[in-house]
C-alpha cells in the first residue's frame with residue numbers, strides 16, 4: 001500500500017514564486033496623522049516576513065507613507081492611476097506622478113473601481129499597459145459577483161476579464177505581474193471563499209494564462225486571493241499550491257493583523 005501523497009506547496013516552478021501580500025487601505029485612514037500611525041505599525045509588525053509586502057495608501061498619503069516604509073521590506077503601492085499622461089483631466093492622477101513617489105505596484109480593475117467608478121475592461125486594459133510603460137507592476141484584480149458565482153459563471157467571467165484586461169501585454173511583462181482573484185461576494189463581507197474553491201479558480205486562471213501565453217509564463221505569475229482575509233484564514237489559504245499571496249482590505253488597517261497575515265504559517 002502506498003500512502004497518498006500529502007499536498008505540498010513547492011514544485012520546481014512554484015518554489016520560484018515568492019509569496020506577495022498587499023494591504024489595500026481603500027479610502028482609509030481619513031487623516032495624514034492616522035495614515036502615518038498605520039504605516040508605522042505595519043512596518044513594525046511586518047518584520048522580515050516570508051511574504052513580500054505592499055501597502056496601497058490613498059493618493060495623498062503615498063509620499064508620507066513611502067518615507068516611513070523606505071528602510072523596511074515593504075513596497076509602496078497605488079490604488080489606481082488614470083491612463084492618460086498629463087493634461088486637462090480634473091481629479092486624475094497619472095502613472096508618472098505615483099512613480100515619482102516611489103510606487104512599485106499599482107492596482108487595476110478592483111471591483112470597487114469597476115462598479116463605483118465605472119472602470120470597464122477597455123479602460124482597465126489601458127491602465128495595465130500604462131502602468132507597465134511607466135516602469136511599475138500592475139496588480140490586476142478580477143472576480144465574479146454573487147449572481148455569477150451562483151450561476152456557475154465564475155471561471156468564464158474571470159477568463160473574459162483576464163483576456164480583455166491583458167490585451168497587448170507581452171509574455172515578458174505578464175510574467176512579473178500579479179493577478180488578484182477577488183470574488184466580489186467575499187469582499188468586505190466576512191465571507192471568505194473556501195480555500196479549496198479559491199485554489200480551483202487560481203489553478204484555472206493559471207491554465208488560462210498558459211493558453212494565452214505559455215506554461216513557463218503562467219508558472220511565473222503570482223496570483224493573490226482577496227476577500228475577507230484575516231489572520232484566522234490566511235494559513236489555510238496560503239497552503240494551497242496556486243495561492244501565492246493575499247490582497248487584504250479590512251484586516252490591513254490593523255498593523256498587528258496585517259503583520260500576522262504577512263507572516264503566515
Ligand SMILES: O=C(CO)COP(=O)(O)O
Nearest residue numbers: 024187188227228249250
Ligand atoms: O477588496 C479587498 C482587497 O482589495 C478585500 O477587502 P476585505 O479584505 O475587506 O474583504
